[in-house]
Amino acid sequence: xxxxxxxxxxxxIAAFMTLGFFGASFTEISAAVVIAVIIGVxxxxxxxxxxxxxxxxxxxxxxxxxxxxxRQTLSSEILKFAQRKDGKLTTVEVMSEFTxxxxxxxxxxxxxHSRGIAEIELTESGVLVYSFYxxxxxxxxxxxxxxxxx
Amino acid sequence: MPKLEERLPCPVCLGVKxxxxxxxxxxxxxxxxxxxxxxxxxxxxxxxxxxxxxxxLWRKITPKAExxxxxxxxxxxxxxxxxxxxxxxxxxxxxxxxxxxxxxxxVQYQNLNLDVCKHCRGVWFDAIxxxxxWNLKFDELAQKRRSLGGKKIADEGAAIFLDALIWAPDLxxxxxxxxxxxxxxxxxxxxDLPIGDLAESAVEATGELAGNxxxxxxxxxxxxxxxxx
Numbered sequence: 093x094x095x096x097x098x099x100x101x102x103x104x105i106a107a108f109m110t111l112g113f114f115g116a117s118f119t120e121i122s123a124a125v126v127i128a129v130i131i132g133v134x135x136x137x138x139x140x141x142x143x144x145x146x147x148x149x150x151x152x153x154x155x156x157x158x159x160x161x162x163r164q165t166l167s168s169e170i171l172k173f174a175q176r177k178d179g180k181l182t183t184v185e186v187m188s189e190f191t192x193x194x195x196x197x198x199x200x201x202x203x204x205h206s207r208g209i210a211e212i213e214l215t216e217s218g219v220l221v222y223s224f225y226x227x228x229x230x231x232x233x234x235x236x237x238x239x240x241x242x
Numbered sequence: 243m244p245k246l247e248e249r250l251p252c253p254v255c256l257g258v259k260x261x262x263x264x265x266x267x268x269x270x271x272x273x274x275x276x277x278x279x280x281x282x283x284x285x286x287x288x289x290x291x292x293x294x295x296x297x298x299l300w301r302k303i304t305p306k307a308e309x310x311x312x313x314x315x316x317x318x319x320x321x322x323x324x325x326x327x328x329x330x331x332x333x334x335x336x337x338x339x340x341x342x343x344x345x346x347x348x349v350q351y352q353n354l355n356l357d358v359c360k361h362c363r364g365v366w367f368d369a370i371x372x373x374x375x376w377n378l379k380f381d382e383l384a385q386k387r388r389s390l391g392g393k394k395i396a397d398e399g400a401a402i403f404l405d406a407l408i409w410a411p412d413l414x415x416x417x418x419x420x421x422x423x424x425x426x427x428x429x430x431x432x433x434d435l436p437i438g439d440l441a442e443s444a445v446e447a448t449g450e451l452a453g454n455x456x457x458x459x460x461x462x463x464x465x466x467x468x469x470x471x
Contacts, residue, residue, distance in 0.1 A: 154315065166257040192259075
């Protein structure tokens, strides 16, 4: 927010100085006038635009980061949900549990599949089921042994 | 066909939608995040809580100890929920209103850090703030009950229960909450035992406590909003 306020402030200064220059009666455009315009109008104007652009970029970046964190959180919750459902989920179950649309649910489950966390299975009636191998075998973890002993 | 209320996203967790807790046949609807334990109070909602038995409301709410931390919305590192900035990336800890998506104003009210939306006048209570209010009201109730002193067995039972919890202040919120959640079954299972009175009075005490907590929340929201508008 500081960047936005500073940027707007600099643009206001630039606009004010521009009005001042238009109101002034110069007989000739000397080097001093050009320098004064650069210092009074151009530099604050460029600074103001740069600050506002930086603010907007930062806002956009944060919005993207928030969306990404939202996806991560949803993934984590889906994994917890899969644990409660014995390691198997359908798109409809995810949609109803998390109140997300079909596309979001499908995308989240597909991502687990593409990362090798879930396998796709089909029921006899043709329902697509995402099966989480690690979650289904969680009870076996007590019997784990060293790699060389296994 | 009844109008379906849209589930709001949790402003802290992001990505998960809050659960709608409906009371008074839909007259009162509270948004509660099952993940972090925070509650969103829409404008005017707290006033309606007075009509409802708060003990029943607390049965649906589970405190979360781990919710006192959150993931930074910028660098995803873990940080204290009430920290002003993320210690790793300096992200200013400002969360967006779940209703209008505009940044909420962090407000300090006594020892509580709350988030208020100036546009839709809703207030966000984190689990940590709810437990702070709970503990504060618990202390007040414990003092009040002690000063009454042994008039009824039920009161003595409550006093024992409160004394037991006072030795473990960190567990007060969870402990009292556990009694509320398990209250019915405790009463059923121990009805013939001498500790029946204790369970009954503990449930009674926590019911009173829950009522005090909601009164306190209503007062806090009233004060904050009157300062703003």
